[in-house]
Amino acid sequence: xxxxxxxxxxxxxxxxxxxxxxxxxxxxxxxxxxxxxxxxxxxxxxxxxxxxxxxxxxxxxxxxxxxxxxxxxxxxxxxxxxxxxxxxxxxxxxxxxxxxxxxxxxxxxxxxxxxxxxxxxxxxxxxxxxxxxxxxxxxxxxxxxxxxxxxxxxxxxxxxxxxxxxxxxxxxxxxxxxxxxxxxxxxxxxxxxxxxxxxxxxxxxxxxxxxxxxxxxxxxxxxxxxxxxxxxxxxxxxxxxxxxxxxxxxxxxxxxxxxxxxxxxxxxxxxxxxxxxxxxxxxxxxxxxxxxxxxxxx
Amino acid sequence: xxxxxxxxxxxxxxxxxxxxxxxxxxxxxxxxxxxxxxxxxxxxxxxxxxxxxxxxxxxxxxxxxxxxxxxxxxxxxxxxxxxxxxxxxxxxxxxxxxxxxxxxxxxxxxxxxxxxxxxxxxxxxxxxxxxxxxxxxxxxxxxxxxxxxxxxxxxxxxxxxxxxxxxxxxxxxxxxxxxxxxxxxxxxxxxxxxxxxxxxxxxxxxxxxxxxxxxxxxxxxxxxxxxxxxxxxxxxxxxxxxxxxxxxxxxxxxxxxxxxxxxxxxxxxxxxxxxxxxxxxxxxxxxxxxxxxxxxxxxxxxxxxxxxxxxxxxxxxxxxxxxx
Amino acid sequence: xxxxxxxxxxxxxxxxxxxxxxxxxxxxxxxxxxxxxxxxxxxxxxxxxxxxxxxxxxxxxxxxxxxxxxxxxxxxxxxxxxxxxxxxxxxxxxxxxxxxxxxxxxxxxxxxxxxxxxxxxxxxxxxxxxxxxxxxxxxxxxxxxxxxxxxxxxxxxxxxxxxxxxxxxxxxxxxxxxxxxxxxxxxxxxxxxxxxxxxxxxxxxxxxxxxxxxxxxxxxxxxxxxxxxxxxxxxxxxxxxxxxxxxxxxxxxxxxxxxxxxxxxxxxxxxxxxxxxxxxxxxxxxxxxxxxxxxxxxxxxxxxxxxxxxxxxxxxxxx
Numbered sequence: 001x002x003x004x005x006x007x008x009x010x011x012x013x014x015x016x017x018x019x020x021x022x023x024x025x026x027x028x029x030x031x032x033x034x035x036x037x038x039x040x041x042x043x044x045x046x047x048x049x050x051x052x053x054x055x056x057x058x059x060x061x062x063x064x065x066x067x068x069x070x071x072x073x074x075x076x077x078x079x080x081x082x083x084x085x086x087x088x089x090x091x092x093x094x095x096x097x098x099x100x101x102x103x104x105x106x107x108x109x110x111x112x113x114x115x116x117x118x119x120x121x122x123x124x125x126x127x128x129x130x131x132x133x134x135x136x137x138x139x140x141x142x143x144x145x146x147x148x149x150x151x152x153x154x155x156x157x158x159x160x161x162x163x164x165x166x167x168x169x170x171x172x173x174x175x176x177x178x179x180x181x182x183x184x185x186x187x188x189x190x191x192x193x194x195x196x197x198x199x200x201x202x203x204x205x206x207x208x209x210x211x212x213x214x215x216x217x218x219x220x221x222x223x224x225x226x227x228x229x230x231x232x233x234x235x236x237x238x239x240x241x242x243x244x245x246x247x248x249x250x251x252x253x254x255x256x257x258x259x260x261x262x263x264x265x266x267x268x269x270x271x272x273x274x275x276x277x278x279x280x281x282x283x284x285x286x287x288x289x290x291x292x293x294x295x296x297x298x
Numbered sequence: 299x300x301x302x303x304x305x306x307x308x309x310x311x312x313x314x315x316x317x318x319x320x321x322x323x324x325x326x327x328x329x330x331x332x333x334x335x336x337x338x339x340x341x342x343x344x345x346x347x348x349x350x351x352x353x354x355x356x357x358x359x360x361x362x363x364x365x366x367x368x369x370x371x372x373x374x375x376x377x378x379x380x381x382x383x384x385x386x387x388x389x390x391x392x393x394x395x396x397x398x399x400x401x402x403x404x405x406x407x408x409x410x411x412x413x414x415x416x417x418x419x420x421x422x423x424x425x426x427x428x429x430x431x432x433x434x435x436x437x438x439x440x441x442x443x444x445x446x447x448x449x450x451x452x453x454x455x456x457x458x459x460x461x462x463x464x465x466x467x468x469x470x471x472x473x474x475x476x477x478x479x480x481x482x483x484x485x486x487x488x489x490x491x492x493x494x495x496x497x498x499x500x501x502x503x504x505x506x507x508x509x510x511x512x513x514x515x516x517x518x519x520x521x522x523x524x525x526x527x528x529x530x531x532x533x534x535x536x537x538x539x540x541x542x543x544x545x546x547x548x549x550x551x552x553x554x555x556x557x558x559x560x561x562x563x564x565x566x567x568x569x570x571x572x573x574x575x576x577x578x579x580x581x582x583x584x585x586x587x588x589x590x591x592x593x594x595x596x597x598x599x600x601x602x603x604x605x606x607x608x609x610x611x612x613x614x615x616x617x618x619x620x621x622x
Numbered sequence: 623x624x625x626x627x628x629x630x631x632x633x634x635x636x637x638x639x640x641x642x643x644x645x646x647x648x649x650x651x652x653x654x655x656x657x658x659x660x661x662x663x664x665x666x667x668x669x670x671x672x673x674x675x676x677x678x679x680x681x682x683x684x685x686x687x688x689x690x691x692x693x694x695x696x697x698x699x700x701x702x703x704x705x706x707x708x709x710x711x712x713x714x715x716x717x718x719x720x721x722x723x724x725x726x727x728x729x730x731x732x733x734x735x736x737x738x739x740x741x742x743x744x745x746x747x748x749x750x751x752x753x754x755x756x757x758x759x760x761x762x763x764x765x766x767x768x769x770x771x772x773x774x775x776x777x778x779x780x781x782x783x784x785x786x787x788x789x790x791x792x793x794x795x796x797x798x799x800x801x802x803x804x805x806x807x808x809x810x811x812x813x814x815x816x817x818x819x820x821x822x823x824x825x826x827x828x829x830x831x832x833x834x835x836x837x838x839x840x841x842x843x844x845x846x847x848x849x850x851x852x853x854x855x856x857x858x859x860x861x862x863x864x865x866x867x868x869x870x871x872x873x874x875x876x877x878x879x880x881x882x883x884x885x886x887x888x889x890x891x892x893x894x895x896x897x898x899x900x901x902x903x904x905x906x907x908x909x910x911x912x913x914x915x916x917x918x919x920x921x922x923x924x925x926x927x928x929x930x931x932x933x934x935x936x937x938x939x940x941x
Contacts, residue, residue, distance in 0.1 A: 135637045136640035144878065228770060251773055259780075262780055386847065403842065415856075
């Protein structure tokens, strides 16, 4: 055997780490359904923003003479009993849906995150109080709680938002609470505390960033549910009523005219389903791309 | 003793997002009756995958892409992975036990159920007979109060105990071959010794052959008759245990031995780790994969393809140009 | 196991207590004089004199401190006194007794069918992962959770009721009175009620089973030479279903929530519809008691589910 040489490790043997971004791209952008969802959402936001330019007619006032027209050249999807154009109402309805959705999710999300992190981080009595109250709120079906609150607070879009925020709050709190518990166990949190970092600092600087990505996924998934809930409330006649344009109430209005002009109910119902489906697909895609381990939780 | 199992040029690949991983890149070995062999190598060298391939337990994205596995005169690879032929061999003629006793047993089934199901399936025993045999087996592997423990669940057992149960399950149908994939890695040292001793006894008692897959040369030193050293999906050295330890020929084997403390050497010798990291199995060069970490490399190693195994006498094979 | 049950039971009681607090104080959020609200339209029309109002106030106990009011109310509830409906002029307990069986009939059917089908669908999708079976099942499940239930109701009504005239589009008959008619009436509402839960459970079951199939102990089962059927049914299913059981509790919530919409669409005289009409009639007594009853049922159901989970998982049952 030849003399032992000094070893030279020139060649790189470390396995190439498939970059996180590449993996995200593969999981997220290459899934057809997820892309479909994303396209729908972009269209939705576009429609909501540019509604006044896109809607062919006034969504709130119609010509009585054109009451209950069939879909045709003038009114692409027909009109309702008051002669209001279905298509325009559909377009403006996107504003309602998005506004209610985002504001509710924002409100509930912020409070949910705060409560969840505080409960999870401090533990003990604070934790028990917060979590038991959340459990109590979760004992109500979401629609029922929203119904209760909306009836108490009165009609109007802001009350719907408050009611829905309240109804969805416990879900977020619970989720974030669970995440906080697992993040808290990490050694670097202990290290922070050992170094004397204040609790607020630890919560903000370390727990929050870890909790954020799953939160985004949860929010996206919840937006779909919120749109369904808002539609349910307006279907029942709570919240946004005609002449306001809300998809749920449009479905309810069309109920009586099912035989004459089924499009009145079908169009908004289909729109709701497509939009909610889109949110769910994008949410699923985000979840799988960010952390497939979340699949069990979400 | 005649040859039980002969593996020729077995190759298994995995299609991952980074590329094709050649986990097993053409290995050949054999196993005789009533023999204990060791398959030694570091994590990722393909030793576990090779044995899973023999059992045809490889699932997507993995695929067995070549070779033959001759057992009882037939090439097992011609059979479908979940077909009746393979199913009648798995558990009955070739059995396997795995590394993690904590997760390899089903938490919601009793030990008894998990033990007797092979007896009922392969040996056609009825419930009563299977139960009795189950208790006997547990006793044989050293589980105290075996009779009472059939109704217990895995979480009632310690790690070492669970591994004993796995061994009992493995040997329950008197297989010709028992494959033990890192059987003691997850256990503490004392338990390791007990378990290995017990495995040797059991295998002798059942007249079976044993394949011990491990990264720990020390484990096979005492029990195996022959050893195969694997690196980056290939066998780089093979021989009797005595030869491997006394006259190691491949630089990797030499390196491995230098990492282990030995009783028969001078005090104060430093343990010498092997430089570098395990290779990336995607896009492997055609040259010898050990080159980046090798202390004995030459020009030839950088130019010619991976050296084939050469017989150096007395069943001792090595694949390295430094031995020419 | 006993300790587990007792802990869960105490927890449930605490939560029910908190629920009563939520319900009681939510009603007090209403702006204005509670007495006026409780008397409903009569009082707001000003047909009652101030004097009479005060007498009534005293009668209803609304002049006592708020905590005493709560205590009285809670005590009343425990004794079965759910109040008197302003709108229907009947005892709420009577109203509930009439409507509850209806909602229960539909809800139970939807719950059982929805969950059974959901679990089957989820398992099928997991076992045949990547094939067309998986794609079809998953798509169906996704539609289930995204569909607007009243819309589905109207769709079914239109297709099966109006156009094909196969099924009646509204109304409810007890199966005890006319089994065949009852069944025909119940088909469409049950589908609507079940679909969301079905989709949800199917998705969760699929996830859970996929996780289980990857586990080491399943690999051990394969290595023993067992057939696919045995590996799945004996080794995988039980492990896979345990996490799903905990979600059945959510299913009950979905069913009650759904009944609010479904009963409205199909004009079914159940609790859901009662609540909706009461909200519009400003009949807060009914809303209060009704919500409390539903929430309590959900919490108790979740308790039963939790206990079953403990019983199924040997790690909890046998400690």
